[in-house]
Amino acid sequence: MNALKRLLGIVWIVLGPVIILFLVMQAIEKIAAAAEGIARTNTTLQWSIIIIIFIPICAGLMIFGYYGLKGEYDRLPQSSEEL
Amino acid sequence: MRTDDNATQSITKVIAASSLGTLIEWYDFYIFGSLAVIIGHQLFPSDAGASALINTLAIFAAGFIVRPFGALVFGRLGDLIGRKYTFLLTLVLMGGSTFLIGLIPSYSSIGYAAPILVLILRLVQGLALGGEYGGAATYVAEHAPEGKRGFFTSWIQTTATLGLFLSLGVIVGTKNILGADVFADWGWRIPFLLSILLVGVSIYIRMKMHESPVFSKLKSEGKISANPLKESFQKKANFKMVLLALFGATMGQGVIWYTGQFYAQSFLENTCKLDFNESRYILLWAILFATPFFVVFGSWSDKVGRKWIMLTGMLLGIIFYRPIYQYFIDATNVGEFQKTELLSVSAPVVTREFLQEKGDSVVTSTVVKTLKDGSTFKEVKVETIHTDPTLAAVEPKISFADVTLPSSTYWTIIALVFFQVLLVTMVYGPIAAFLVELFPTQIRYTSMSLPYHIGNGVFGGLVPFIATLVASFQGSTPLSGLWYPIGIASLSFIIGAVYINNKGDRDVND
Numbered sequence: 001m002n003a004l005k006r007l008l009g010i011v012w013i014v015l016g017p018v019i020i021l022f023l024v025m026q027a028i029e030k031i032a033a034a035a036e037g038i039a040r041t042n043t044t045l046q047w048s049i050i051i052i053i054f055i056p057i058c059a060g061l062m063i064f065g066y067y068g069l070k071g072e073y074d075r076l077p078q079s080s081e082e083l
Numbered sequence: 084m085r086t087d088d089n090a091t092q093s094i095t096k097v098i099a100a101s102s103l104g105t106l107i108e109w110y111d112f113y114i115f116g117s118l119a120v121i122i123g124h125q126l127f128p129s130d131a132g133a134s135a136l137i138n139t140l141a142i143f144a145a146g147f148i149v150r151p152f153g154a155l156v157f158g159r160l161g162d163l164i165g166r167k168y169t170f171l172l173t174l175v176l177m178g179g180s181t182f183l184i185g186l187i188p189s190y191s192s193i194g195y196a197a198p199i200l201v202l203i204l205r206l207v208q209g210l211a212l213g214g215e216y217g218g219a220a221t222y223v224a225e226h227a228p229e230g231k232r233g234f235f236t237s238w239i240q241t242t243a244t245l246g247l248f249l250s251l252g253v254i255v256g257t258k259n260i261l262g263a264d265v266f267a268d269w270g271w272r273i274p275f276l277l278s279i280l281l282v283g284v285s286i287y288i289r290m291k292m293h294e295s296p297v298f299s300k301l302k303s304e305g306k307i308s309a310n311p312l313k314e315s316f317q318k319k320a321n322f323k324m325v326l327l328a329l330f331g332a333t334m335g336q337g338v339i340w341y342t343g344q345f346y347a348q349s350f351l352e353n354t355c356k357l358d359f360n361e362s363r364y365i366l367l368w369a370i371l372f373a374t375p376f377f378v379v380f381g382s383w384s385d386k387v388g389r390k391w392i393m394l395t396g397m398l399l400g401i402i403f404y405r406p407i408y409q410y411f412i413d414a415t416n417v418g419e420f421q422k423t424e425l426l427s428v429s430a431p432v433v434t435r436e437f438l439q440e441k442g443d444s445v446v447t448s449t450v451v452k453t454l455k456d457g458s459t460f461k462e463v464k465v466e467t468i469h470t471d472p473t474l475a476a477v478e479p480k481i482s483f484a485d486v487t488l489p490s491s492t493y494w495t496i497i498a499l500v501f502f503q504v505l506l507v508t509m510v511y512g513p514i515a516a517f518l519v520e521l522f523p524t525q526i527r528y529t530s531m532s533l534p535y536h537i538g539n540g541v542f543g544g545l546v547p548f549i550a551t552l553v554a555s556f557q558g559s560t561p562l563s564g565l566w567y568p569i570g571i572a573s574l575s576f577i578i579g580a581v582y583i584n585n586k587g588d589r590d591v592n593d
Contacts, residue, residue, distance in 0.1 A: 001581070004581055005581055005582060008577070008578075008581060012330075012578075030552075046548075049147070049148065050545070053147065053148060053541055057537065057541065060326055060329065060330075061330060063322075063326060064323075064326040064327070064330055064578075067319075067323045067326070068582070072319070072323050073323070073327065073582050076324075076327075076582075076583075076584050077320065077324070
């Protein structure tokens with residue numbers, strides 16, 4: 001199980017930037033497709049909010065993957081003394 | 084372990100007082116969403132423009148961004164000054180801002196000040212909600228004996244669902260008493276103003292409560308954290324548990340919750356074209372039948388562990404969402420309905436709109452058809468009439484709306500929405516106990532609040548928006564939107580299954 005935890009760590013490290021890239025590409029496409037004027041401003045605003053929210057979350061996923069790869073989750077703390 | 088005073092305070096009172104306040108906070112949070120259209124008409128200018136931006140921000144920003152910030156601000160306070168005073172403060176902020184929304188003059192009286200004030204008060208609501216839940220869950224858990232923590236905290240877990248139920252009930256009741264026109268004019272303010280009474284009662288009850296015994300002990304020993312934020316997020320040993328809680332539990336739990344309790348109703352109303360009331364009654368029945376299961380699964384998690392109950396809820400959602408929603412589409416297909424013998428057709432309501440160019444006109448004809456099996460639907464035929472006879476006639480466009488279902492289909496759909504809410508109870512019932520047990524007392528409020536509100540506010544709260552967005556992509560089907568909750572739940576299921584222990588540290592006194 002510990003080997004799997006570490007192996008999956010690599011997947012989470014890669015997944016973080018892939019998600020951001022996907023969101024940015026979608027944002028560009030959808031903003032360009034929106035009608036001129038307030039509709040485009042609103043679409044830009046919504047996608048900007050989504051991307052701003054998800055950047056730190058994806059960074060968190062990468063850190064989670066890094067911890068997994070380094071074996072930080074091989075053994076979880078059994079009491080708060082270990083935290 | 085407990086002081087004498089605290090020992091006399093029964094756990095039932097603790098749960099009742101905490102749950103009541105949290106329920107009222109959820110009620111306050113939901114009435115804004117339920118009345119968003121009316122608020123939009125009253126407090127925002129009728130033309131698009133800046134108002135649309137503010138409207139977007141008010142609904143979007145407060146709902147999705149501010150909750151995690153509230154978790155940080157009030158979580159820190161809760162770990163510094165105590166649970167009792169912090170979630171008393173969140174209650175005052177939530178109740179006060181809700182009451183004030185009910186008093187804001189309309190746009191016609193004070194112009195753009197109206198939507199800006201709404202935005203500010205909505206942000207305060209989001210912040211308060213971000214601080215409330217972690218406090219209530221921590222407070223109850225720290226009173227609960229080991230081995231019953233899942234059972235006791237599951238009462239807090241029922242409040243979000245009951246808050247939704249209460250808000251719908253108050254809105255429907257007020258509307259029925261006053262009538263639709265009066266309600267749209269000023270009656271919509273009543274559910275907001277009513278909040279101050281509910282909050283007043285709850286504050287009175289909470290004022291009489293004692294501080295959490297575990298926190299009191301820590302305080303008396305001088306072991307309170309000097310900087311909970313720093314300890315929660317800069318200390319690797321703890322930060323890695325925050326990440327694990329988010330990606331392995333709350334993220335999946337959030338999307339299962341919002342799919343079952345919000346997207347299902349939205350899908351039935353907007354995609355399946357079910358009647359406004361019918362789609363809401365379906366949800367209300369499902370919630371009514373499923374709510375006791377929060378306590379069942381919370382209690383069960385005390386015996387068999389939290390992890391696999393939550394992950395089973397996610398897995399069942401991953402497997403069954405698409406077949407369930409496919410059934411929704413098939414069962415509400417008006418084309419199939421028409422094979423049933425027609426019982427009656429109402430007299431057509433015809434409207435004619437003249438187009439500016441060439442004198443052409445658009446004729447809309449609406450009839451209500453009732454079938455022998457009891458189902459009804461509205462058939463809307465839109466036809467363009469050309470004045471120039473040389474132009475080819477355009478095929479009329481026919482659409483359907485306000486579908487009501489035959490009894491057997493209606494109850495089958497209630498059963499399927501009930502199943503989705505049952506999954507909600509599986510993932511949500513044990514999660515407060517799971518989060519509380521994951522973190523030490525000094526930083527518990529801060530550490531558990533953030534993953535909870537990112538999981539629910541961001542991942543869960545975005546379900547309706549992202550699912551609708553994905554379903555609008557070129558080449559997509561009405562079911563394509565489900566890939567978002569299925570994808571997030573799958574990711575969370577894998578992380579939870581591989582990285583989380585089924586029975587972790589059950590001691591919350593350390």
